[in-house]
Amino acid sequence: MSGALAPSAILRFSRHELRLAWRDWAWIFSGWRNTSLRRTLIGMGLVYAVLHLIAYAVLSPQFAGGFQLDQTALAVISVSVLLSTTMMLSQAIESVTRAFYARDDLDLILSSPAPSRDLFLVRIAMMAVTSWLMSALVLSPFLNVAASLGGSHWLAGYLVILAASLTATGAGVLITLALFRTLGPRRTRLAAQILAAVVGAAFLIGLQVVAILSFGTMSRFALLEAEFLSLHVPAASSLWWFPARAVAGQLNVLTLMLGGSLAFFAVGAGLGAVQFRQSVVRALGVAETSPKKRAATRAFRGRSPLGALVSKELKLIARDPWLVSQTLMQVLYLVPPAVMLWVSFGENTEISVLVAPVIVMATGQLAGGLAWLTISGEDAPDLIATAPISPATRLWAKVLAAQALIVAVLLPITLTLAALSVWGALITFLGAMIAAACAILIQLWFRAQASRTTFRRRQVASKASTLAEAGASISCAGATALVAAGSALAVLPVVLLVIVLGSAWGVRPRGRAV
Amino acid sequence: MPTDSPAALEIRNLHKRFKDPAVNDLSLRVKAGEFYALLGPNGAGKTTTLRMVSGLLEADAGSVSVCGIDAFQDPVAAKRILAWVPDEPMVYDKLTPLEYLEFVAGLWSMEADYAQAKADGLLEAFGLGPHAGERCGGFSKGMRQKVALAGALIHEPRLIILDEPLTGLDAGSARQVKQVLTDLVSKGVTVIMTTHILEVAERMADRIGIIAQGRLVAEGTLNELRTRASAEGHSLEDIFLKIVGGGATSEALTEDTLKIGEKVA
Numbered sequence: 001m002s003g004a005l006a007p008s009a010i011l012r013f014s015r016h017e018l019r020l021a022w023r024d025w026a027w028i029f030s031g032w033r034n035t036s037l038r039r040t041l042i043g044m045g046l047v048y049a050v051l052h053l054i055a056y057a058v059l060s061p062q063f064a065g066g067f068q069l070d071q072t073a074l075a076v077i078s079v080s081v082l083l084s085t086t087m088m089l090s091q092a093i094e095s096v097t098r099a100f101y102a103r104d105d106l107d108l109i110l111s112s113p114a115p116s117r118d119l120f121l122v123r124i125a126m127m128a129v130t131s132w133l134m135s136a137l138v139l140s141p142f143l144n145v146a147a148s149l150g151g152s153h154w155l156a157g158y159l160v161i162l163a164a165s166l167t168a169t170g171a172g173v174l175i176t177l178a179l180f181r182t183l184g185p186r187r188t189r190l191a192a193q194i195l196a197a198v199v200g201a202a203f204l205i206g207l208q209v210v211a212i213l214s215f216g217t218m219s220r221f222a223l224l225e226a227e228f229l230s231l232h233v234p235a236a237s238s239l240w241w242f243p244a245r246a247v248a249g250q251l252n253v254l255t256l257m258l259g260g261s262l263a264f265f266a267v268g269a270g271l272g273a274v275q276f277r278q279s280v281v282r283a284l285g286v287a288e289t290s291p292k293k294r295a296a297t298r299a300f301r302g303r304s305p306l307g308a309l310v311s312k313e314l315k316l317i318a319r320d321p322w323l324v325s326q327t328l329m330q331v332l333y334l335v336p337p338a339v340m341l342w343v344s345f346g347e348n349t350e351i352s353v354l355v356a357p358v359i360v361m362a363t364g365q366l367a368g369g370l371a372w373l374t375i376s377g378e379d380a381p382d383l384i385a386t387a388p389i390s391p392a393t394r395l396w397a398k399v400l401a402a403q404a405l406i407v408a409v410l411l412p413i414t415l416t417l418a419a420l421s422v423w424g425a426l427i428t429f430l431g432a433m434i435a436a437a438c439a440i441l442i443q444l445w446f447r448a449q450a451s452r453t454t455f456r457r458r459q460v461a462s463k464a465s466t467l468a469e470a471g472a473s474i475s476c477a478g479a480t481a482l483v484a485a486g487s488a489l490a491v492l493p494v495v496l497l498v499i500v501l502g503s504a505w506g507v508r509p510r511g512r513a514v
Numbered sequence: 515m516p517t518d519s520p521a522a523l524e525i526r527n528l529h530k531r532f533k534d535p536a537v538n539d540l541s542l543r544v545k546a547g548e549f550y551a552l553l554g555p556n557g558a559g560k561t562t563t564l565r566m567v568s569g570l571l572e573a574d575a576g577s578v579s580v581c582g583i584d585a586f587q588d589p590v591a592a593k594r595i596l597a598w599v600p601d602e603p604m605v606y607d608k609l610t611p612l613e614y615l616e617f618v619a620g621l622w623s624m625e626a627d628y629a630q631a632k633a634d635g636l637l638e639a640f641g642l643g644p645h646a647g648e649r650c651g652g653f654s655k656g657m658r659q660k661v662a663l664a665g666a667l668i669h670e671p672r673l674i675i676l677d678e679p680l681t682g683l684d685a686g687s688a689r690q691v692k693q694v695l696t697d698l699v700s701k702g703v704t705v706i707m708t709t710h711i712l713e714v715a716e717r718m719a720d721r722i723g724i725i726a727q728g729r730l731v732a733e734g735t736l737n738e739l740r741t742r743a744s745a746e747g748h749s750l751e752d753i754f755l756k757i758v759g760g761g762a763t764s765e766a767l768t769e770d771t772l773k774i775g776e777k778v779a
Contacts, residue, residue: 299626299627299630300616300626300627300629300630300633301616301626302625302626303620303626304620304623305620305623307620308616308617308619308620308621309620309621312606312609315608315609315613316606316608316609319608319649320608379604379605379606379607380604380605380606381604382568382598382600382604383604383618383621383662383665384621385568385569386568386569386570386593386596386597387618387622388590388591388593388594388621388622388623389590389621390590
């Protein structure tokens with residue numbers, strides 16, 4: 001194969017890629033149902049309008065007396081851009097890895113007479129474009145409101161987001177290629193997915209940890225106080241604040257950022273496109289194999305149907321590093337309270353009031369993910385459904401497997417907390433288990449047969465269950481904190497929890513079976 | 515067909531409607547120890563029927579009896595003696611064939627030592643012995659199909675239902691599977707199989723049922739079908755196409771077909 005792809009062919013392929021990206025997003029936002037796309041778009045439009053109102057409420061006081069690009073503003077805007085970039089980088093690593101390993105249309109592309117280098121170049125460019133579009137959509141209410149209140153130069157923010165997406169995509173390609181070279185095709189997939197999860201959460205969590213170590217609080221905004229900034233961050237003229245200056249429309253800085261990111265993207269995308277074919281061929285040659293061939297003569301263990309089901313669920317989760325890495329995101333949020341515990345060890349016996357809600361919230365979210373895996377993510381539904389066991393046993397086994405994993409995660413944290421406050425540890429454990437039970441219950445009500453590979457999309461598949469899960473976790477977290485503080489107001493979140501569960505029960509899909 | 519012999523499967527007036535009727539007043543009876551091939555064009559209702567028999571789908575009306583057990587009234591008891599093998603092999607990528615069989619044995623509450631001996635025998639019979647300790651994720655479709663089939667056989671079902679079991683199998687694997695099924699029938703196990711490979715049905719099946727538009731339109735031994743379709747000396751493919759129409763679509767049913775259906779009823 002030689003020669004370059006004709007411009008018309010590049011255009012056609014770009015259109016094809018955009019169509020696929022759009023359908024993917026439409027499919028996700030409509031909860032995997034084509035029929036509700038129009039309603040979804042109307043809903044999204046309403047949310048978009050509300051976001052503009054929120055942005056107005058946040059920004060109007062800043063613009064009321066003339067906007068000052070002081071150190072706090074520089075820090076807030078630059079940190080926001082950096083935060084968006086880490087999210088885009090996480091997404092880029094994920095997308096590039098998927099492009100390597102997901103079979104989809106790779107056979108067609110690799111067997112076609114078109115130069116795969118050009119096709120992959122278009123694909124990488126489309127990754128940057130879709131990443132830009134999504135980030136721009138999320139941040140646009142703030143940019144639009146800033147432009148209407150402070151002048152059109154704030155629209156430069158769109159170009160800054162483009163620069164960030166180009167940089168993130170270029171970096172995503174280079175990082176994945178580096179992993180491919182150093183770790184090989186077999187290990188890259190897992191390593192890249194873990195890296196993507198860590199990058200996605202690390203910056204946010206890092207800010208929390210620094211705030212805790214500096215102020216003993218878990219608020220990220222503590223870092224943005226003027227006193228702290230004047231002591232710890234670079235001067236206003238520093239390169240660190242370039243993103244903020246570019247967002248504010250400083251043309252020279254904007255040009256420099258955009259030019260730099262374009263050059264970086266060109267290098268990353270160019271190298272990626274050249275090496276893509278070879279990498280993809282190697283990646284596709286990697287079959288699922290046992291890490292170590294297991295002894296074929298191991299004696300069978302006599303298990304009840306319930307025991308067999310629980311054991312199978314635990315084994316499948318333990319052996320799926322991809323799923324473990326996806327749930328890692330949720331467990332990562334337990335790092336700040338862990339740091340808080342460490343910092344406060346032996347000093348504050350009421351620490352459970354601060355830590356308990358975070359642990360309860362994280363446990364609720366983790367339980368939701370695990371329950372989805374065990375209840376909905378069944379890869380052999382026909383086998384389970386034709387086994388001579390009652391539906392109750394079938395579901396109970398899956399609930400039990402999710403609860404066992406939750407207890408395994410929760411126990412070490414509870415024991416550490418018990419060293420500070422036995423009462424606090426007990427309340428936290430109970431609160432977390434109730435949050436887990438609520439999340440599992442919601443997953444039971446909203447269960448739908450799905451492949452485990454769609455785990456990442458479970459939260460958009462049913463917005464009602466996602467909202468209910470979040471509402472239940474927040475209610476449990478609030479109730480736990482108030483009980484730990486000895487406040488009678490704990491009854492309020494309990495009432496809220498009952499309302500959330502009642503509403504979820506009311507809107508649950510009827511007539512589904514697993 | 516004598517009606518007083520014990521039936522491995524008896525379906526009476528089964529109905530299932532999705533948007534349109536998928537199974538329409540279907541009745542059939544399969545004797546114990548019989549190899550029964552269920553044929554029909556795409557969308558005829560074969561899989562829907564068998565999924566209702568296996569307890570994977572609720573029927574709108576009708577009854578299903580598996581070896582004398584009412585499958586709708588006592589599904590757990592019926593499932594204990596039944597095995598279902600879907601066309602897409604559903605095995606766990608992260609389990610080895612041996613672990614998969616151990617799991618299935620647990621679901622059917624089998625005694626561990628006995629299950630292990632059965633598992634070893636089945637893996638050898640299907641040529642999976644050397645792969646017993648490897649995870650199924652790296653297996654070809656044929657190997658996965660054989661693992662699924664081993665899972666269906668380990669609990670020694672009296673009735674085994676297979677939906678297109680030979681799809682995707684190479685010649686060697688297909689022969690292994692056919693041999694295992696033939697052996698099972700010779701031991702008194704009842705096998706019901708859907709297939710689009712008519713030569714297999716022609717050579718292996720004791721009786722053949724043809725479904726179209728959710729109804730049983732023809733049933734009998736190959737010779738009986740030849741006689742009823744006035745197609746003496748013709749192959750099953752000729753008979754099948756004559757019954758369901760040349761286009762092999764359910765809309766293409768001819769008046770002749772319906773007459774054959776009346777004979778069945």
